[in-house]
Amino acid sequence: xxxxxxILRFNKVSFAYGQEKPILDEADFxxxxxSKITLMGQNGAGKSxxxxxxxxxxxxxxxxxxxxxxxxxxEAKQVISRDxxxxxxxxxxxxxxxxxxxxxxxxxxxxxxxxxxRIDEVLEIVNLEADHDKIIKSFSGGQQARILxxxxxxxxxxxxxxxEPTNNLDKEGILHLTKFLIDYKKTCIVISHDADFLNAFTHxxxxxxxxxxxxxxxxxxxxxxxxxxxxxxxxxxxxxxxxAKQIQEKKDKANYFAHKGGQLRxxxxxxxxxxxEMEEEKVDVRKEDKTIRQFFIPTQENIGGEILNIxxxxxxxxxxSVKREANISLRKRERLLLAGPNGIGKTTLLEALVSGxxxxxxxAPNVQVGYYRQDFSTLNFDDTVYQSLSAVAADMPEDKxxxxxxxxxxxxxxMHSKIGSLSEGQKGxxxxxxxxxxxxxxxxxxEPTNxxxFRHLPIIASxxxxxxxxxxxxxxxxxxxxxxxxxEIIDLDK
Ligand SMILES: Nc1ncnc2c1ncn2[C@@H]1O[C@H](COP(=O)(O)OP(=O)(O)OP(=O)(O)O)[C@@H](O)[C@H]1O
Ligand SMILES: [Mg+2]
Numbered sequence: 253x254x255x256x257x258x259i260l261r262f263n264k265v266s267f268a269y270g271q272e273k274p275i276l277d278e279a280d281f282x283x284x285x286x287s288k289i290t291l292m293g294q295n296g297a298g299k300s301x302x303x304x305x306x307x308x309x310x311x312x313x314x315x316x317x318x319x320x321x322x323x324x325x326x327e328a329k330q331v332i333s334r335d336x337x338x339x340x341x342x343x344x345x346x347x348x349x350x351x352x353x354x355x356x357x358x359x360x361x362x363x364x365x366x367x368x369x370r371i372d373e374v375l376e377i378v379n380l381e382a383d384h385d386k387i388i389k390s391f392s393g394g395q396q397a398r399i400l401x402x403x404x405x406x407x408x409x410x411x412x413x414x415x416e417p418t419n420n421l422d423k424e425g426i427l428h429l430t431k432f433l434i435d436y437k438k439t440c441i442v443i444s445h446d447a448d449f450l451n452a453f454t455h456x457x458x459x460x461x462x463x464x465x466x467x468x469x470x471x472x473x474x475x476x477x478x479x480x481x482x483x484x485x486x487x488x489x490x491x492x493x494x495x496a497k498q499i500q501e502k503k504d505k506a507n508y509f510a511h512k513g514g515q516l517r518x519x520x521x522x523x524x525x526x527x528x529e530m531e532e533e534k535v536d537v538r539k540e541d542k543t544i545r546q547f548f549i550p551t552q553e554n555i556g557g558e559i560l561n562i563x564x565x566x567x568x569x570x571x572x573s574v575k576r577e578a579n580i581s582l583r584k585r586e587r588l589l590l591a592g593p594n595g596i597g598k599t600t601l602l603e604a605l606v607s608g609x610x611x612x613x614x615x616a617p618n619v620q621v622g623y624y625r626q627d628f629s630t631l632n633f634d635d636t637v638y639q640s641l642s643a644v645a646a647d648m649p650e651d652k653x654x655x656x657x658x659x660x661x662x663x664x665x666x667m668h669s670k671i672g673s674l675s676e677g678q679k680g681x682x683x684x685x686x687x688x689x690x691x692x693x694x695x696x697x698x699e700p701t702n703x704x705x706f707r708h709l710p711i712i713a714s715x716x717x718x719x720x721x722x723x724x725x726x727x728x729x730x731x732x733x734x735x736x737x738x739x740e741i742i743d744l745d746k
Contacts, residue, residue: 293460295677394594564612592744622692633672
């Protein structure tokens with residue numbers, strides 16, 4: 253294939269999950285060989301679904317997804333699915349080669365005999381040392397993100413698909429990945445909400461519009477796209493304003509002639525018809541994606557005094573557990589930031605704390621803990637959204653729950669969808685709705701920005717900043733942390 257040749261083309265592709273959930277409506281776009289493209293759009297718009305259409309895991313209801321002849325595809329998924337978590341690293345990578353789908357990199361290959369050296373090679377690319385017999389589940393979120401990335405790279409595909417690869421990665425991890433993508437020679441499509449990351453390597457943007465269910469294609473980076481979109485909205489508004497003016501003129505004249513009677517009445521009718529025609533010419537102005545409504549997380553009543561106390565904790569240094577001293581005490585309105593690189597033990601510390609198994613740390617009795625988990629493992633995937641919300645607010649009527657969920661853009665039929673079938677960002681938004689209902693005395697937030705569209709982040713930060721209980725926050729997004737007042741910091745690396 254020559255450079256500039258099309259490697260992937262969507263031709264009038266329509267797709268829906270059942271009758272209620274349309275995702276694409278005759279969407280078209282194409283990707284050139286060697287280009288690095290970004291796929292953007294609202295949480296739940298269908299970005300991950302588009303990747304599944306490209307890999308062949310899903311098929312369009314109509315239209316065609318055309319890959320160039322012999323083109324191989326590999327995808328790093330947004331999260332490791334729960335059934336793969338008990339596998340060892342070796343088994344997990346072996347599995348990447350056993351999918352018989354037409355689009356997969358190595359269709360037909362059953363067992364890879366040199367898998368161990370190949371795993372080492374790709375783990376080096378993603379900057380991770382890992383024992384091949386270790387269970388996937390035992391890796392930290394950031395380490396799992398690296399393993400996911402490596403699982404696509406190991407297939408050496410012609411078309412690389414990365415679904416939110418920066419989630420959970422620390423600063424160093426993001427820098428490393430950015431450099432990898434800048435140097436990458438083949439074609440890739442990346443889904444991400446991180447504008448700085450995207451701007452570093454992208455040649456063009458595909459924007460999935462949730463209102464039209466079409467894919468808009470832009471050249472340049474995310475900033476170019478913003479300029480182009482606002483110019484377009486302005487153009488469309490101007491055109492409509494002009495038409496509106498002309499229509500009004502026609503109507504005024506029509507009224508004038510209508511009163512004159514005789515032949516002029518015929519002219520008035522013509523003018524009205526013309527005005528109606530012009531009405532049709534008005535364009536639908538591009539609508540901006542919606543943002544979640546402002547919200548407030550109430551605090552548990554009747555709590556006072558010390559809520560949390562940490563005197564020591566363990567961290568992982570050079571793959572060994574090391575004990576550290578601390579002197580942290582949190583009361584109402586006090587916030588602790590847990591910092592440190594991927595894999596150092598932030599999540600482990602939080603888990604030990606919540607389960608009561610931590611040696612040098614404890615939560616005061618009767619404190620209601622609102623725990624936002626990085627992997628959403630506090631959510632039951634078989635529950636519907638409605639069940640998941642009423643589980644933490646038993647006596648709340650359905651209309652109240654619906655209204656709360658709508659603020660988080662969980663509307664209509666989504667209320668009766670299973671949590672497991674929500675998009676990752678929607679799972680995050682449901683988790684916030686649950687926190688509102690839980691009224692915690694202690695809020696523990698482990699990477700609460702993962703998967704969530706950037707336009708919602710200021711609203712989430714502002715809600716957290718208004719929270720009156722005690723709070724522990726883990727986040728690798730400095731711009732987000734900056735918006736929240738912090739009283740204490742534990743840097744696990746120091
Ligand atoms: N297997 C499924 N069955 C039914 N509905 C589904 C299924 N998978 C996804 N959906 C729904 O389809 C829509 C698109 O989901 P998708 O995961 O593609 O979104 P996304 O754009 O990747 O979102 P995010 O930014 O949150 O990752 C969502 O409303 C989701 O609830
Ligand atoms: Mg997704």
